[in-house]
Amino acid sequence: MPLFEAKDLHLRFGDRVVLESVSLAFEAGQLSGIMGPNGAGKTTCFNVLTGRYKPNRGQVLWQGDDITGKSPQDIARLGIARSFQLMNLFDEFTVFENIAIALPGTRRRGHDMIAQAYADTALVDEAHSILEKVGLAGRANDEAKSLSYGARRALEIGVALACRPKLLFLDEPTAGLGSDGRARLTDLILQLKGDLTIVVIEHDMEFLFSLADEISVIHWGQVIARGAPAALKTNPWVEASNLGRLN
Amino acid sequence: MAAARTVPSFTPAMLVTWILFATVPFWIERVGLYQYLGVEILIFALYALAYNLVLGHAGLPSFGHGAFFGIGAYAFGLAQSNIAPNLWVCLAVAAFAAAIAGAFVALFISHRRGIYYALMTIAFGQIFWFIAIKAHRITGGEDGLLKIERLPASLGITTFNLGSNIALYYFVLAVFAVVSFLLWRLVHSPFGRVVKAIKQNEIRARFVGYDVWRYKAAVLVVSTTLSGLAGGLFAMAQTSAFPDVMSLHYSGYVVMMTLVGGGLVSFWGPVIGAVAFFLARDVIGSFTTGWMLWFGLSFVVLVLFKPEGIAGIFAGVMKGRDKIVPRPAAAPQSQAR
Numbered sequence: 001m002p003l004f005e006a007k008d009l010h011l012r013f014g015d016r017v018v019l020e021s022v023s024l025a026f027e028a029g030q031l032s033g034i035m036g037p038n039g040a041g042k043t044t045c046f047n048v049l050t051g052r053y054k055p056n057r058g059q060v061l062w063q064g065d066d067i068t069g070k071s072p073q074d075i076a077r078l079g080i081a082r083s084f085q086l087m088n089l090f091d092e093f094t095v096f097e098n099i100a101i102a103l104p105g106t107r108r109r110g111h112d113m114i115a116q117a118y119a120d121t122a123l124v125d126e127a128h129s130i131l132e133k134v135g136l137a138g139r140a141n142d143e144a145k146s147l148s149y150g151a152r153r154a155l156e157i158g159v160a161l162a163c164r165p166k167l168l169f170l171d172e173p174t175a176g177l178g179s180d181g182r183a184r185l186t187d188l189i190l191q192l193k194g195d196l197t198i199v200v201i202e203h204d205m206e207f208l209f210s211l212a213d214e215i216s217v218i219h220w221g222q223v224i225a226r227g228a229p230a231a232l233k234t235n236p237w238v239e240a241s242n243l244g245r246l247n
Numbered sequence: 248m249a250a251a252r253t254v255p256s257f258t259p260a261m262l263v264t265w266i267l268f269a270t271v272p273f274w275i276e277r278v279g280l281y282q283y284l285g286v287e288i289l290i291f292a293l294y295a296l297a298y299n300l301v302l303g304h305a306g307l308p309s310f311g312h313g314a315f316f317g318i319g320a321y322a323f324g325l326a327q328s329n330i331a332p333n334l335w336v337c338l339a340v341a342a343f344a345a346a347i348a349g350a351f352v353a354l355f356i357s358h359r360r361g362i363y364y365a366l367m368t369i370a371f372g373q374i375f376w377f378i379a380i381k382a383h384r385i386t387g388g389e390d391g392l393l394k395i396e397r398l399p400a401s402l403g404i405t406t407f408n409l410g411s412n413i414a415l416y417y418f419v420l421a422v423f424a425v426v427s428f429l430l431w432r433l434v435h436s437p438f439g440r441v442v443k444a445i446k447q448n449e450i451r452a453r454f455v456g457y458d459v460w461r462y463k464a465a466v467l468v469v470s471t472t473l474s475g476l477a478g479g480l481f482a483m484a485q486t487s488a489f490p491d492v493m494s495l496h497y498s499g500y501v502v503m504m505t506l507v508g509g510g511l512v513s514f515w516g517p518v519i520g521a522v523a524f525f526l527a528r529d530v531i532g533s534f535t536t537g538w539m540l541w542f543g544l545s546f547v548v549l550v551l552f553k554p555e556g557i558a559g560i561f562a563g564v565m566k567g568r569d570k571i572v573p574r575p576a577a578a579p580q581s582q583a584r
Contacts, residue, residue: 073454073457076453113469162455
C-alpha cells in the first residue's frame with residue numbers, strides 16, 4: 001500500500017478545469033518527482049494534496065485513511081509538511097524562531113499563556129539541529145527578512161522539516177538558486193532521502209532526474225506519464241508535451 | 248546543549264512604569280492637573296494594553312472594541328444592584344460579560360482577516376451600542392446607568408475604602424500592575440508567539456499545524472475580557488455607565504492611543520498613547536475646545552511619517568545614540584605624518 005495516494009482528483013475554478021482525473025501514489029522512503037510546464041497544474045495539485053483546496057471529486061489517502069478535504073492544519077499534524085514555491089516565512093521572527101514555532105513540541109504547548117515559549121532546552125536543541133541541517137546554524141539570531149534569497153530557500157525547507165514530517169512536499173525548491181545553492185540543496189535532499197518520503201515539484205530536469213526514484217508528468221491538468229526517470233526520457237507523451245529539455 | 252531562550256519576567260521598563268505611576272498622586276496637582284485624571288489614564292492604559300493584544304500582537308484590526316469596554320461598565324453596574332454589592336464579584340461579572348460578548352463576536356469573525364475583519368468588528372460594535380441605547384429598562388438608554396457605587400476592596404483581614412480618587416487610583420494601579428505583568432507573560436508565552444506568527448503569515452501557520460481560527464478567537468476573547476475589566480473600573484470611577492463609550496468614535500480613541508503610543512512596535516506603546524491622549528485632552532483642551540483637531544492632526548502626521556508612534560521615535564533615538572562611536576584617540580605624531 002502506498003504511503004500517500006491521490007485517486008481520480010478533479011478540481012475546477014468556475015468553468016475552468018484545473019485538475020482532471022489526477023491519480024498519484026507515493027511509496028514510503030522514495031523520492032518522487034512531479035514535473036510539467038508552467039500552468040500545468042502542479043502547484044494546484046500540491047494545494048489539493050495538502051488541504052489548501054478541496055477537490056470537487058476524488059480521494060486523498062494517507063496510509064490508507066481518507067483525508068480528502070481535511071484542513072491544512074489537520075494534514076500537517078498527520079506528519080505531512082510542505083514548502084512553498086513563493087516563500088512563506090515568518091519574516092519578523094528570527095531564523096531560530098521560524099524553526100522553533102513549527103516544532104510539534106511548541107505546537108502542543110500552543111495554548112499555554114503563561115510559560116515562556118522557548119524555555120525548554122530540548123526544544124531549543126531540536127531547532128538548532130534543524131538549522132544545522134539546512135546550513136543556517138550561524139544565522140539563528142538574524143531576522144528572516146534579512147536573509148539572502150538562497151538562505152530564505154533553505155529556511156523555507158527548514159520550517160517544513162521542523163514539523164517532523166513523514167512525508168515532505170517541496171514546491172520548486174531550486175527556483176532562483178545559483179549553482180552553489182542547487183548543489184547544497186541536492187546534498188540536503190540526499191541526506192533526507194530514505195529517512196523521509198519526499199515529493200518534489202521541479203522545473204530543473206537535471207536536478208530531478210538525478211534524485212527521483214519515480215517521476216509523474218502533469219500537463220493540461222492531467223497526469224500524462226509516470227515512471228522511472230530513464231523510462232520517461234523516451235516516453236512519446238512526454239516528448240509531445242514540449243518538455244524538450246528531457247533529452 | 249543550547250541554552251534556553253527566555254525573556255525576564257520583570258523588566259526595567261515594567262518596574263519604571265509602575266514606580267512612575269505610583270508617584271503620580273504626589274505631584275499631579277502641583278503641575279496643575281487633578282487626581283481623577285490619573286485614574287482615567289490608568290484605566291485607559293489598561294484598556295489600550297488589552298486592545299493592543301488584538302491590534303499590535305495579533306494584527307487583527309478591531310474597530311469596535313468600545314463595545315466590550317461598555318459591556319464591562321454596564322455589567323459592573325448591573326451586578327452591583329442585581330447580584331451582590333461586592334467589588335470582586337462585580338469586577339468578575341464585568342470581565343465575564345465582556346468575555347461572553349467577545350466569544351460571540353469571535354464565532355462570526357475569526358475566519359476573516361484584514362478589511363473584512365475590521366468591518367465586522369465595526370458592525371458588531373454598532374449593534375452592541377444600539378442595544379445599549381434601546382434597552383432602556385436595563386441600561387437606562389441614553390440617560391445611562393446611574394448611582395453606581397465605588398465599592399470597598401475587601402481583602403479578608405482588612406477593607407480599603409475606594410471612595411477617594413487617590414485610594415481608587417492605587418487600587419486601579421494594582422490591577423494595572425497585575426494585568427500588565429500577565430500580558431507581558433502572555434505575549435512571550437507559546438500562545439503569544441503563535442499569535443504573532445499568525446499575524447505575520449496566517450497561511451504558513453496553518454501549514455505547520457496551527458488551528459488559526461481558534462487562536463484568533465482566543466486572543467479576541469482574552470482582549471475583550473480585559474477590556475470589560477477596564478470598563479468595570481471605569482464605571483466605578485465615574486459612578487455611572489453611559490452608551491457613548493461603546494460608540495464608534497470612542498472605539499476610535501483606543502485605536503488612536505495604541506497607534507500614537509507605538510503599540511505596533513512596543514509592549515508599553517499603548518500606555519504611552521493613553522498618557523499622551525489624556526494630557527492632550529486636558530492641556531490642549533485648556534486652550535481650545537478643538538483639542539481633538541490638534542490631536543487628530545498629530546495622529547495623521549505620526550501615521551504618515553512615523554507609524555511606529557512615540558515608542559518608535561524613542562527607540563530610534565536610543566538606537567542612534569548607540570551608533571555614535573567614540574572618536575578614536577589621536578594617532579601618535581610619527582604615524583600621523
